[in-house]
Amino acid sequence: xxxxxxxxxxxxxxxxxAATPYWLTSDRVSAxxxxxxxxxxxxxxxxxxxxxxxxxxxxxxxxGTIPCDQRSILLGMQDWLGRFGExxxxxxxxxxxxxxxxxxxxxxxxxPRAGTPQDIRFTRTQDNTVLYATTLGWQGGTTTITTLGxxxxxxxxxxxxxxxxxxxxxxxxxxxHHQDGGLHITMPSLNPPFIALAYVFKLTFTGQIPVLxxxxxxxxxxx
Numbered sequence: 001x002x003x004x005x006x007x008x009x010x011x012x013x014x015x016x017x018a019a020t021p022y023w024l025t026s027d028r029v030s031a032x033x034x035x036x037x038x039x040x041x042x043x044x045x046x047x048x049x050x051x052x053x054x055x056x057x058x059x060x061x062x063x064g065t066i067p068c069d070q071r072s073i074l075l076g077m078q079d080w081l082g083r084f085g086e087x088x089x090x091x092x093x094x095x096x097x098x099x100x101x102x103x104x105x106x107x108x109x110x111x112p113r114a115g116t117p118q119d120i121r122f123t124r125t126q127d128n129t130v131l132y133a134t135t136l137g138w139q140g141g142t143t144t145i146t147t148l149g150x151x152x153x154x155x156x157x158x159x160x161x162x163x164x165x166x167x168x169x170x171x172x173x174x175x176x177h178h179q180d181g182g183l184h185i186t187m188p189s190l191n192p193p194f195i196a197l198a199y200v201f202k203l204t205f206t207g208q209i210p211v212l213x214x215x216x217x218x219x220x221x222x223x
Contacts, residue, residue, distance in 0.1 A: 026055040029070045037076030038197050042136050043112035046104040048088050049097040049121035080197055084164050087132035087200045091123035095212040098122050099147045131203040138192045148183035154210050162202045166194035
């Protein structure tokens with residue numbers, strides 16, 4: 001049974017759903033929480049895709065120093081954001097927050113959970129010309145984004161599909177095959193070319209990101 005909705009600043013928030021306008025939730029980073037870097041980072045990615053900022057609370061020692069376990073989590077998240085942060089920082093929610101089997105939880109509503117490679121979270125640029133799809137793991141030789149199936153969206157103005165590389169500002173150009181079952185992206189290798197806690201695809205469009213919804217017959221024949 002889903003936990004009841006929580007009202008934050010007049011916004012009704014339920015786990016597993018996006019909410020507008022933007023809202024704020026919090027979580028604790030401490031040895032008592034039992035969370036690791038992967039879990040906390042996936043929680044951040046999930047919350048941002050649903051329109052939330054995530055406030056992380058730390059528990060310093062009496063002399064003000066941050067315990068090693070907490071510092072390790074914060075530094076791990078900082079490292080990921082330093083490389084792939086364009087998919088998080090200054091982004092906006094999209095038509096849907098994502099796809100996948102995991103109810104992520106997090107914040108005041110439920111304990112956070114790490115995602116799987118089949119869990120994908122969406123964000124977009126403020127000008128609505130770039131869609132980011134962040135997978136919470138490596139799917140293998142092909143990554144499939146079912147939300148972007150040809151029966152749900154017309155990607156006729158998709159200009160490029162790129163994988164954010166391990167260095168900020170560098171990209172790997174990829175190819176995608178658009179079918180009713182989803183956008184099938186051919187990866188550069190069966191195994192990850194670099195190690196990351198989540199992998200980001202940058203979908204750049206000529207003009208606005210298409211509206212998510214069943215395309216017309218004309219759109220489907222011209223994609």
